[in-house]
Amino acid sequence: MxxxxxxxxxxxxxxxxxxxxxxxxxxxxxxxxxxxxxxxxxxxxxxxxxxxxxxxxxxxxxxxxxxxxxxxxxxxxxxxxxxxxxxxxxxxxxxxxxxxxxxxxxxxxxxxxxxxxxxxxxxxxxxxxxxxxxxxxxxxxxxxxxxxxxxxxxxxxxxxxxxxxxxxxxxxxxxxxxxxxxxxxxxxxxxxxLYKGHDVCKVDAERCKECESPWCASRCVFGAISYNPERGGVEVDASRCFGCGLCRGACVHDALSLVPREMVPQAAGKW
Amino acid sequence: MAEYKIKVKKSCDAESCGFRCQEACPRGVFLAVPAERHKEKQSIYPRHRITPRFSYFCDGCGICIPICPSQRIKVVLKMTGEKILKKPLANK
Known part of the structure; x- marks a missing residue:
């Protein structure tokens, strides 16, 4: 909170x-x-x-x-x-x-x-x-x-x-x-x-399939999502995520979701 | 680290050119601010002038320079030290 x-x-x-x-x-x-x-x-x-x-x-x-x-x-x-x-x-x-x-x-x-x-x-x-x-x-x-x-x-x-x-x-x-x-x-x-929101984006690594150019990353206004070529999927920098949830609408594999900020140690308490 | 300093001459009359620099700037660097004080304004719709209030976001593309009909915009490249690195960085 x-x-x-x-x-x-x-x-x-x-x-x-x-x-x-x-x-x-x-x-x-x-x-x-x-x-x-x-x-x-x-x-x-x-x-x-x-x-x-x-x-x-x-x-x-x-x-x-x-x-x-x-x-x-x-x-x-x-x-x-x-x-x-x-x-x-x-x-x-x-x-x-x-x-x-x-x-x-x-x-x-x-x-x-x-x-x-x-x-x-x-x-x-x-x-x-x-x-x-x-x-x-x-x-x-x-x-x-x-x-x-x-x-x-x-x-x-x-x-x-x-x-x-x-x-x-x-x-x-x-x-x-x-x-x-x-x-x-x-x-x-x-x-x-502009305070950060109460949620943070989380990636389901199993669902996040290799996109050639991940739309979720380009849609993120706050620069929190980046593509990791070694893993073949995207990563979320929770400390930069503002919790707007726009990335979810861009993922065709339904791999992104929002979780409460307190549940992610990297982002907890950072507003 | 490179930082761009934008200068807009005071004689700029953005109302007459139709805020061309603002419309062209892809990073939203220019802000239209009221040209007269709140207490002194003549109507409910104040006149505006241009100021490069968000020059932090300038990436030096220079599109604003040729687009200004009266050449009143200058973009200067400044090299800065560590201070700017401490700021939270935007997306790009």
Missing amino acids: CEFCSEHGQDNRWYLNPENFSDKLLEDPKRAKTIEKLVGWGIDYYVDFTSRVTEMVNWPVIGKLVKKAVDRIAPKEHGGQVVSLEDSLQLLEYARDFVLLPCACRRLVSHKQEMACLNFGPVKDLMLRYVPGEPIEELTLDEARKLVRDFDRRGYFHQVLYAKIPFPICICNCEERYCTSLKQRFANGVEVA
Whole structure:
């Protein structure tokens, strides 16, 4: 269990605790303010600010202090954690008012418009109030589930985003090229920008047959899967695996599966 | 170890060229950031400028240089020591 689960999960994963979706949490003025900041084109300022601050982590003298401050403050503001397809579908059960919005990361990093940001809860009302001209697509629960499955098939990894932990507001479906959270984590080592998921990929060596060019390895966004020519199959570096589970859909031999992170010593406790 | 430093001149007006460098960059190095402060913005849709915020991911392909209509992008190769090796490496 990650630190969020031990505090807000009640023996479950924090985003699968129905209490964390309650409207009562919106009574917290700090949380309401954070959500208002993030909605619409306010997100542009937010991404600019956070990416500038996380860059400072690499500065020679104050870098360590900035890192400490970011680790402390980010959970009180906004961040995300990678989730598998199964967890994404389950958490949708507890959410309401689904809306599909254009992905801000794709727009800001590549000037690309793609409706890939699945928001829920208070976001719909705030979008209509603050940016009425923005494209917004209302969805039912079934449509939202179908969409998440579709994104998974396309190779988009999922992350659940919170507005002041433990209140989930969005399932982000992103790609390596565009995801600003992932970039902040890899470039600056800021783990709290994108926490690893609760699962880790495992290979069934007997089932993993020799593929000429393993698709699972090229599909892994995090560089955790590599081909071992001596063994004639792939290997997973559990310490690099984020537990998105995209690789499973790429394996024709059904050799990949997800296991809880605590069960793999190499990855246990590494978020 | 090689690291690429990207410089974008302040006079760059990405809105007018249609963010060509962003669309072309295969590694997502450029970030569009609001050109005006939040309090000072004129409408709900701010103007944007380009900044190479994620130059860590640049692999020096140089595609952004010829694509810029006003030659406002420079890519410089920097050799760095061990510090960069300590960072978690991305996929490629």
